Amino acid sequence: MNDALSLLYTGDLHLGRHPSRIPDDLDGPGLSPKAVWLSAVREAIEQDVDAVVVAGDIVDQENRYFEAYGTFEDGIAQLDDAGIPVVVVAGNHDYEALPEMVDNLDSDTLQFLGRGGEWERWTLEEDGEPVVHFDGWSFAAEHVYESPLAEYELSGTDDVPQIGVLHADLDSRGSRYAPVLSSDLRDTAVDAWLLGHIHSPGIRIDSRPLALYSGSPQPLDPGEQQAHGPWMITILETGEVRAEQIPLASVRYDQVSVDVSGVDDPQEATAVISAELKDHVRADLDASSLELSLVRVHLTGRTAAHSALVDQHRSMERDLGFREGSVSVRIESIDVDTRPEIDLEALAEGENAAAYLANLLLEIENGDPRDTYGEVVEDSLMAVRQAHSANAYNPLRRETELEEPGDADAIEHLEQQARVLLDTLLSQKEGNA
Known part of the structure; x- marks a missing residue:
């Protein structure tokens, strides 16, 4: 040769x-x-x-x-x-x-x-x-x-x-x-x-x-x-x-984590997300053939806007989009993994529903919640598996292999719901006060 x-x-x-x-x-x-x-x-x-x-x-x-x-x-x-x-x-x-x-x-x-x-x-x-x-x-x-x-x-x-x-x-x-x-x-x-x-x-x-x-x-x-x-x-x-x-694909899927600590409302979060995604396109992507960047956004951090983000993230997914150079940037999904600005340790010392939720969240953060909250985790697991088997997911099953949810999925679902409920309870307490 x-x-x-x-x-x-x-x-x-x-x-x-x-x-x-x-x-x-x-x-x-x-x-x-x-x-x-x-x-x-x-x-x-x-x-x-x-x-x-x-x-x-x-x-x-x-x-x-x-x-x-x-x-x-x-x-x-x-x-x-x-x-x-x-x-x-x-x-x-x-x-x-x-x-x-x-x-x-x-x-x-x-x-x-x-x-x-x-x-x-x-x-x-x-x-x-x-x-x-x-x-x-x-x-x-x-x-x-x-x-x-x-x-x-x-x-x-x-x-x-x-x-x-x-x-x-x-x-x-x-x-x-x-x-x-x-x-x-x-x-x-x-x-x-x-x-x-x-x-x-x-x-x-x-x-x-x-x-x-x-x-x-x-x-x-x-x-x-x-x-x-x-x-x-x-x-x-x-x-x-x-x-x-040779990066000839015209579509690219990515996941970008965005820390929204200190953000007060979804509008401010939108500005932070947009800035992060623009930096992502400029710094990380070869745009020579790329036409569309679809991003899965993972929101983290403690923020007063936690509940509002959980409530409004679907509309943010639909509405948040822009062009960066020749590339259209859209949100594929937003995963809200933020935490309320709450002192869980202090709150957990009480005897009410908020204290129960605070203890549950601390257990999820620091240990195995099945040890103390096994029945609650089991109920969450049944709920996510029931949702997984819903007819609405049949088209997706035909295209990809969807794994049955396990403990990690159940605990993630439980944590998100507990945070929303705790934030709601505290908001009601503040309103009554």
Whole structure:
């Protein structure tokens, strides 16, 4: 290999889905995964990469095949015209749809590896000489309970780089989505493992072999925080493999904590939140491709506006929005974790309802409330589980896996309600006085 090789790598496109929680007035096709896929294609052509690699879940589900087909075909045609080969494997979402799609596409350069759950190698050649091997495996069913690496027997090479392409669940024993272990990846002769399945991008093994998840190029829900986009993989003449993310996503989800200690009312809190979010956009975000920043705001601190924030945070979520440069900033949700300006220790010395609540809150802050308030925690747990099972959450369950609430959720709910009730009792006492 005389020169460095470059690969544009992505995965989990989920063509046919759309990011959640997008405000109606800002929504449009430009915020879809399809738009980011075509942006990645343009990037590959502009950078004149040697190949594009897509690590599975190109189509979101079989019933979105036709919605995804045209966009994927458009990207493949552009890469075909540029003479850039594309290596793909199937994931758990497109194990049926992707093979059919590949068979229907008229492309000379599209390489589908691992059909039927069998390892397969394709070699990129230059002037008749091999320059890099791609070893790939594809899902043949929705669920795979055994590690695909148990059947990986493709031989190593002395001087030609090997790239493994695999849709799998790394270091998650018992997973039904092709569980593999980092130790097993390290035991192979592969120089880099390009993985799909996990939507949060990042390097998982920062050594030989390099192993990383591209993540979804466009984040799809608030759980997929931080920057997203394809990766540029560079294989140097020395054999060293380098990876650098290209932040092409037009949507970004984040969480920002805002201390509103000393704030007297929600209007003042709004000003503090806006200032914090502007600083966040300026300091932390790459705005070159970004169009929308959706932020989950976590409010902390002791404030006289605690009850008003609990009562009004939903309207604040709807109303608080602005532009910072080319980026629209909106609130995805506001989590009110503030505390009233109350001396709980002094209040707890009484014998009334306020003292009971003060003692409960002190126990939550400093210990395990189940020891003293077990029945109250149990009642709270039943309440949050009943809310979790409500029909209103059925659409969300179909899109994501919602875990059943546990003790931590019950205690968080109990704490918030106790603080609101205590603040109300003290407000009534002040009014009567």
